[in-house]
Amino acid sequence: MTSSPDDSASLAAIADSVTAGLPAALAELGDLVRIPSVSWAAFDPEQVQRSATAVAGLVEGLGVFDSVRISQARIGDTDALGQPAVLATRTAKNGRPTILLYAHHDVQPPGKDEDWESPPFEPTVRGDRLYGRGAADDKAGVMAHIAAIRALVDTAGADFDLGLVLFFEGEEEFGSRSFKNFLLQHRDNLSADVIVVADSDNWDVDTPALTIALRGNVTFRLTVSTLDHASHSGMFGGAAPDAMLAMIRLLATLHDEVGSVAVDGLTSSEGKTPHYPESQLVKEAAFLDGVSAIGTGSIPSRLWFQPSITVTGIDAPTVANASNTLLPSVTVRVSARIAPGQSASDAFDALERHVRANAPFGATVTIDDVDRGEPFLVDTSGWAVEAAKSAMAAAWGVEPVETGIGGSIPFISDLVELFPDAQILVTGVEDPDSRAHSPNESLHLGVFRRAVLTEAVLLSQLNSRG
Template identity: 75%
Template sequence: MTDFEQTIPTGSHPELAALRESVQLGLPAAIADLSRLVRIPSVSWDGFDPAHVAASANAVKGLLDDLGVFDSVEIARAPIGSTETLGQPAVLATRAARNGRPTILLYAHHDVQPQGNEDDWDSAPFEPTVRGDRLYGRGASDDKAGVMSHIAAIRAFAATVGSDFDLGLAVFIEGEEEFGSRSFSNFLAENETALRADVIIVADSDNWNVTTPSLTVALRGNVAFKLKVSTLAHASHSGMYGGAVPDAMLATIRLLATLHDETGSVAVAGLTTHEADTPDYPEQQLRDETGLLDGVSPIGTGPVLSRLWWQPAITITGIDAPTVVNASNTLIPSVTVKLSARIAPGQTASDAYAAIEAHLTANAPFGAHLEITDVDPGNPFLVDTSGWAAVEAKAAMHEAWGTAPVETGIGGSIPFIADLVDVFGDAQILVTGVEDPDTRAHSPNESQHLGVFQRAILTEAVLFAKLNDRA
């Protein structure tokens, strides 16, 4: 038995063996298709060539067209907010359900993060490279492997049961998730009928490890914004006035230090914690997965996973200030930072933002002037695992992986899920994924474990078979 093969549990779906063989036979093609997508540098951020995102959308459309199972496959765009500016291109494919079968909506995104410093990569970021069991490249996992897990699962399912199946399918491959899903809500409004489904699968999350699947049942929300701290109308000589005049850097450092207590826990009144149990997760595992340096202690209190899933967190992700090479003996008049807060399930992003704003205002040192701009909120999410879809999905995971899934929370955020809940409140939303603790999404040397990729494809194909049997 190879690393990619698993035993079949008792009580499996009758077509599991045939689906497993179809996925196995189709794996080289799926990896080749994934590699072709990785070669397209589809960074959706401002300042990057949007032609690459358009090329990526066209490539995804071609893959969906080639399946031959959809009534319609199109590239669509929606306006951003109330402007006339269109968001990045998404791909939408639909197939109507027949004979009372449910419809499943499959979500992933084809845009990627910027590659960062290419010197930090062991191989070129947009040249897919296999080393061992992993395929390396920007977007190899997040989330082009999610895109391909949907496509390859449909391909294996149709090859096994035939293309004349009753299950309804809708596929929504977004083109700007990594840049805030700015047109997402308008896209849902404009395509609500086409996207309506009984079950929604969001393939943009993690697994417990490379041999144990996860169903993500909780996501922290987020509040991000720019904070400008000002103390002077203009720069002044630090030797002439230092010691009497507070510069903006001093005020910023003192203000940011108030956000955490001596343990590193968030110290903002009004930010709440969710109470729930967590699986065992030793500190050494945290060190191994994050690269925490020897002698550096973890921050916060309580079980490690409670800190990652159920407690708020605040990180300063960027600072605009003179670089060391450009430093002069000057009192800096203003400093701007990017603040990113993660919000525990059970609290709205608006309430969390109000608490953080009140804290900053109350703690501004020396009367420093504060300006907050570019506020980007997203609500947390808790999955209802009591529905039949969650039961079927966990059974499919068990059958495909040969291991029972773990229900996990995620410290990161997928804010658009709140939009899905608002528009499709009756749908059962399940968050799955193709990542694992060593994927390093958003970082140099991002990679996709190919065994996980294969088992994720098989999981979805088995779930299709289960839902195709369901009246």
């Protein structure tokens, strides 16, 4: 049985500590947001190193860890190193469990400055939200862990018995390419009874959520070629098949007339879903007037338990540079989300079969730059899930919702593989209007406070667990 917060420190005392520490935590979050730690290959890696150094300094300042280090691991079988991660460890005492707290300090590219209402790397408060790239995803996750540990120290003392591991990754937004090697390299240090992945969202700004299902992903670059070189569209158009026409026809076969995925071999799964009307989707996804939802089934089932396919990029002449020619080749980036219960390799095989079988006009199809990430279902039968839900209810004043997420966190499958006995909790500091990855990303300040309080209560519970 999990102990209540009153066994070590009252909920009121923990809440007072969290509230008192909030201004400092938000100021430190602002400092982190100012560091443009984009982990993509085309951006300056020194900024990710700066971010790791700043985060390590915050962790060292807690004064409770046996070891704090910045470490890198190899990417796959290459000699190239991944981006720097922060790893801190504290050994459990007196039979207490060990909890690993995960977040990532790297961020997505900002996109165009003109799409932001304030500079992307200048933290700006407007109303009840803090705006900036990484303000929510996921530097707020980093600071939520740090602020919660401060509240634990403040209420339980620095000599607490709970074992703690902090793992703040530096390349989650670039595919976590060295993640598994990092786990293997530090396996003994990362071993824990409970793993909290703070990289998800909440049902709304007033209701917490525990994520229990995540779709996997398959992404690849698709090139369709029909001609050896460009030709005059007036001279040969109508007889010679250009690559753009072939690509459009091919991509159209990926969905049926209502927008559902139409790829044989991509599977769906089933799960309990809460009420979520289409009107809520229209608002949260910012539909234009007159646009309707695609697919069939309940809205949550479409987002959590069915596959989806999105073309996320296309290489072709811009409208400004368009000439009257038939294009010989066109390349797109395809991103597929796959339902829990299907392996990423099976999903890719189904997609590859479909693409090759449906290429029109005898077009040549090339598929490369493939990435795969496994879906995930949380085992909700463990004691840690009940402890987390109890902490959420205490911090938010309402019962949490068990949700799925349409997005993917592929590295969780690596955690499950290497730490099969650990109970994994997927939480977060975001809400439906956080706009992670998009311009005007933001953190709701009330959600942040309640997320910190939730984790502080959970740490207090585990520190008292016999």
